[in-house]
Amino acid sequence: MTSFGSGRVHVIGGGLAGSTLATCMAEDGLDVTLYDESEPFESRWTRGMQTAPESHKAAEPEIFYDPRGVVAAFFARYPEIPKKLIRPTHCVMGLKRGRRKPAIVSLDEGISRALISRRIGTTMRAYTAFTLWRQRYASEEERVASTLSPGTFATDDKAFKSGTYHRDALSVLAESLFSMPAHRCSKALLGRVLVPDLREILARHHEPVFSAIDPIILNDIALPALRDRLLAAGGTIKAHTKLGDIDSTSEYATDLLFEDGTQVVLKPNDAVVLALHPKPLCDAVPDIGISAAPAYRRSMTFELRQPFAEPRALMVNDDIVRAIYFNRRRLQVALNSSLQLPASQDTAQFAQLVWQRCVWLCEQYLALDLSTRVDGDDKNQAPGHLFLNAQAPFPEMTPGIAAARQHLRAPWKNAFLCGEVFTPDQLPGPAALFSSVLDTCRMLQKFFA
Structure with a gap:
């Protein structure tokens, strides 16, 4: 000593x-x-x-x-x-691309395993595993390329536009984890999150990747x-x-x-x-x-009446929402970085817009009716909320x-x-x-x- x-x-x-x-x-x-x-x-x-x-x-x-x-x-x-x-948690990656169903991912099992298992056939799974592993050792100069553009999901007609599930998943994670537009995130940075190492992919008893x-x-x-x-x-x-x-x-x-x-x-x-x-x-x-x-984190928090049983997340590429986090009686919504808030729109109107989109997303991907967790007669009205527009601590x-x-x-x-x-x-x-x-x-x- x-x-x-x-x-x-x-x-x-x-x-x-x-x-x-x-x-x-x-x-x-x-x-x-x-x-x-x-x-x-x-x-x-x-x-x-x-x-x-x-x-x-x-x-x-x-x-x-x-x-x-x-x-x-x-x-x-x-x-x-x-x-x-500290608790285990899970998420749903509702990407709605190429007519694929949303992937239910246990974050204790790792994102890479879930993405690999989504592929059909041994060859495609091996190829996906190889590309994920290669991104771990990619150059920091290589950016994450997203197939999405602002407003891609403005209507359901655009929801089935052909795209790559794997690449969209990287974009959602980049947006959600690092508080920055996906195109600014390097493949090496995200690869180290998705794939700890090649030995871990093949291990029968893997280490947990994400927790809450x-x-x-x-x-x-x-x-x-x-x-x-x-x-x-x-x-x-x-x-x-x-x-x-x-x-x-x-x-x-x-x-x-x-x-x-x-x-x-x-x-x-x-x-x-x-x-x-x-x-x-x-x-x-x-x-x-x-x-x-510095990056900027914009989020909307809603206070609900009925608590959630365990922490979980819904990661979804949307023109308004990039991720929804469920914890206790709170619903935390990470907003899309490309979303522009009109100067004429006040916080209450904006909260109502975000809430309506959350209700639709949760019903679409989780079969979850958020209106049952709201106090008051008007179940469609946004519950108590708080809008945060803060500078994230990481560059x-x-x-x-x-x-x-x-x-x-x-x-x-x-x-x-x-x-x-x-x-x-x-x-x-x-x-x-x-x-x-x-x-x-x-x-x-x-x-x-």
Whole structure:
């Protein structure tokens, strides 16, 4: 165990990454200070994003990529955090192309297996398996090509236009998982999600690919538990401290300058961890040389009367909706990135339009009548709703950024990056975040050794 005399750890950013790393380091015996620009551990979105106080129950879609169970393994060490934080889930891919029926996919079994099994004949299955496997090792320059165009599903007459089920499935996943238009997502990025490796495709007992995370438990139970453990281990939390700049010598960071006028002088054996979103990270440390290109997540949340038994998702290419997520009493709708909201249309009218489309999609693909889950006499009226138009924390994976990540290094010997900046083999999401935290922990232990 490292002693307190080894130096202090200054963690900048009190989101999920920063608070998790600070807690781990404090429990390791290090002297840790956590800085946050607002009040640490207030309700946040699943991936560390802040929401307004009145909307803190509106969560980001809860489906996430975790093939090695990193998130579940991390929280297993904290008995006060319910095990149901992480649960298995499934989805329906209702693509309606080429007269194919929608594919019912168990996300614990993996998307690649489902896509392969949809093919008719051994030859077509082998070909699909080969193309999926090849995409895992494709160049970051190769984009996902969609056969769809905006408004393809404006009418049922266009729904049976000939197309490739496999390619459309990639487009839906790109839109849903990475909060960006499909054509901006590389085949290599999506291939690593769809196909862990060739051995896994052939394995009889496969690893789960997708799971579901309950954001209410994460926000209201897990983060306060981490806060309490950090304080119990001797750590310090400083709120309302937004990082302004970092002074340095040619090799070491020497001073932390905050916008409230606070200055922290770093000792030679102190370490600084930047657990920031890409844009503030690049603003604070321009030496990194990576320009953030944030994606935007637009979603509509509806509150229902009757809860759903288990988490599930409906992924569908539609001119309005790209995915619907069912969790407890909430229906979260991820909107199509190409959808243009007329300036003359207010939120209530827009919510009614989205709700009517959700009712039709759920009836079409799930034989689910949403009107039975709505309070009030008018079952066709949109229930209580919340429209979110927020900046997603992860940058779009343009070829330049994807290439830069392979060479991304902290500019000084005592500065470390954690949370929102991942190595090429890590995919955006909670699993990558926790993997980044564990990697940073190992680097800090080596620094203080």
